[in-house]
Amino acid sequence: YKDLKPFPEGFLWGASTSAYQVEGAWDEDGKGMSLQDLHEPPAGVTDFKVASDHYHHVEEDVALMAELGLKAYRFSISWSRVVPDGFGEPNEAGLAFYDRLIDALVAHGITPVATMFHFDLPLAVHERGGWANRESIDAFERYARLIFARYGDRVKHWLTINEQNVMVIHPNAMYPAAMGVLPEKRDLYQQSHNMFVASAKATLLLHQMWPDAKIGPAPNITAIYPATCDPADVVAADNWESIRCWNYLDVACFGRYNPIAWAYMVEKGVAPEFAPGDAELLAAAKPDYLGVNYYATATVAAARNDGTDCAPRAGDQQVMLGEEGVYRSATNEHLTATEYGWIIDPVGMRTTLRRVASRYGLPILITENGLGARDELTADGHVHDPYRIDYLRRHFEQAQLALTDGVDLIGYCPWSFMDLVSTHQGYGKRYGFVYVDRGEDDIRSLARIPKDSFAWYRHVIETNGAEL
């Protein structure tokens, strides 16, 4: 391009977190337990009981968001904090916490973007069968009514479920290792179906209660590359992209399963059952925008039907599960990875955004993207994270290219606003613009210390992305 399209006025420069990864206060003020509270830290992996203690630092944290100049803050509401047993009575103290958070955001002119469910299923809901039990759909709808009624005057951007696709592909995103055996694949696809129905109900309900508010899903989406131009590899990439990504956006946007993904589910004997009325509900609910969590592309090749070539091998570039007859993971020699083995691919984000825009034609909010690294507080009292600045700059450049390509990108919320507990790799894997002074097992002062990337991002926001 000779001229790049500037980031539009009102672009939502934001940052993300999720409830259980930052809040702590896991059993305070009447909060019920969630599945995440069952995490027992194996060596080197922190539990979520204190996390970043955001529950007790909320005003201070929002003041830092204001200092950073954030236009939006994406957080999640802990279902078990506001409805301790998932099904029954609301918990006023829990509800009041999110009032404080939302009021502080609004007072600073920061747009709240609220995720309704981010991996932290109330334990009581799990104990009655979890998402596989259709009663959970009704419980979610009641929870939706509660939080829409309570916060809908101030929260106009909602996200239904974070990374539903990841909970199917990597069930340990929701189930702690301490629970032992993970659900069967058939069960996971039924859970996922029930989540689709629950999301559709929430979408219809929000539109009815607050016609001026917007709601959408937030799956983890990434372009899948074929390892070569061998047509068999191209089919494998298309398979995996349909099963891993498009299925989740197709159900949300088109109200029906992706045909390639559905054929796969039938072939594997894992297709979910529909209850009467499900198809109509899915067809009726329409999202207003799409959240996209983007971290890394994947490269795949055709897999043999006998399963002999798709198990992960030592030295594989990416930890991906191949599947017989569907795909196997392959190395992409054009790309490198982070110290945690996550592929770095800024251009892949542009490709991903273009594909999502072409398929669905809806506004897109990047709801997550960022770099996990072992940041260190140095003797000068600072945290120097030039690698994060470099990572984000390269992704912002590609976001601007995607905008110029015609993608209706409305905002960008890097993961994460502050350091938090990684889903499976403890506190040492840090993503934040703000360093939090705690160690893996050592809670320390919990002081908030803006990193170098904080100052850099503030300037990006001040110039509305003109100076990256």
Ligand code: BG6
């Ligand atoms: C996303 C999740 O998958 O990736 C977040 O929505 C998570 O909850 C983020 O923290 C980074 O992953 P990890 O495993 O490094 O924490």
